[in-house]
Amino acid sequence: MCQVDEEYNGQLDHRVTPRVSKKCVKCKENTTVLIIRAGDAFCRGCFKEYFIHKFRAMLGKNRVIFPGEKVLLAVSGGPASSSMLSQVQEGLSRDAPKKLRFVPGIIYIDEGGASGQSMEERKRAVAQLESVFRATNYHYHIVHLEQVLSLPSSVLEAGSSATEKPQTGSSYKAAVDHFIPTRKNQNQHPDLSVENAQSLLSNLSMQEVQNGVTSPITHEHTQALQRLFASVRTPTAKEDLLHTLRQHLILHTARTQGYTKVMMGDSCSRLAIKLLSNISLGRGASLATDTGFSDPRHGDVVIVRPMRDYSSKEIAYYNRMFDIPSVFIPGLDSKAQDKASIQRLTESFVTKLQTDFPSTVSTIYRTSEKLHTACPPQNTNTQLSAKCLLCVCALDTKLEEFSAYQATLISEQLSQRRGPGPDQGCETGDGGCCSSAKSTVDLKSLLCYSCRLTIKDMTALDALPQYILSEAERRRSQMREEISEFLLDEEENEAIPRVNGS
């Protein structure tokens, strides 16, 4: 079955184009325009209903967005996030009691500096997106990736959740019920209540300062960013690093502007690809948080993914049929070859498989739905040092006897040639890192397995943004303080055998 030149001799037919009836499966009246999944044909009107309903059902099923909350929408300009933006607009515009109730804001991250675009191209893309955002009348923030170089190191700390909101259904319902009469009372009273005044004020400020860019981007910033990405050798690590920096920027904006939730526009197909490529990247321990509906790893800001039920086909058709504006911005991996990076390879694998077996993506999706974190993620007793420096998920590199991690270290040790002269032992206990600089070794102990792989691909660690390096330094000194009382005095330390006698 798995041989290369296997002849099936007609046992396997080529996938037969399904001869579906020309009538919509739902209303059975209108002519169909589109096939979803494996043979459900919908007409235009039914498809629109189905699409809109799915969004609201996703938010309603996972009751994490409370009424009145400030939610940041991460819009990249691509089809999925533009579709999410239009769904939010649609949901907020209906009349009560069915309408969604939260306060949205938009963030767009301009990554042109990393992908090598010229300033004019970036300005053009930003202008196009700004016109889209202005039409929504929501507060928006345009953030350039260069601003990651000036982030404070507090962005790497997990905050505690702002208020004690128990995640039970009854409290959500109570919150919703409480919200409605409060709004009604406010509208009836002639004098301005606090909430009305606040919303009026925010409208005023929105008209004055639409743009969230505070510092202009200089050429030096762009060059520093390009130096950072040039020091990364493989496209896989580049994409991983870009993703991490993007998350940090979004988190920082959410924290400073007071948003408690962030909505990302990952579609079902994207998440299926992300699931498989994360396993290949060594992120298996954090699969549940990376691909689940809600991602609580940062503590005070929760990332939700309301588009995770939509396949990219549905999104593309909806955008086309109902004229949702989306801007295509070429990124790091545009026109890259299939085998350029792990992420690209996984994407081409899954999409090819999907054409012949249309239930591929949904099967992967159902599997990911079953993943849950073993222990409550918001464990306030977890020390800071137990979280990865870059991706803020729990460190999974405790060196246990007979663990898979120990096996990788041993095989790494065996496959590296021993060079003459360097120290045999490293303080952190890692096996085969003798040839790397001491700073790499120290940084590695603060990272999870896959972030270590990313850092290993970097040639110049000092190109990393300042906040990462200073936070690493701070954690190292914190660790040193904690174990200092257990350490022997420096002169009496015989634990590390010195190869050089001097």
Place this chain on the structure above:
Amino acid sequence: MAAPIAIHLEFGGGAELLFGSVKEHHVTLPNQSEPWDMKQLLVWIRGNMLKERPELFVQGDTVRPGILVLINDADWELMGELEYELQDKDNVVFISTLHGG
């Protein structure tokens, strides 16, 4: 025998990068005795319009997996995919759903 067919082509989702970043194209397919079908259209596009990297658009006989095709705003799976015969003034849209276009 068939008259030349005028087709309106559109590219979206990043596929336009392969066609000189131009999203809309009006093309006229030349005369030929049999009616044009989608398979021949793809061959024609590959030969006449694709500026670079044909493997990012066409794979074998059909489009690359991940590229959606709409014929007159309807899914081409409903029209017979590659066997659909093109009519004059048809509107064919290619939308790429892949990350890198």
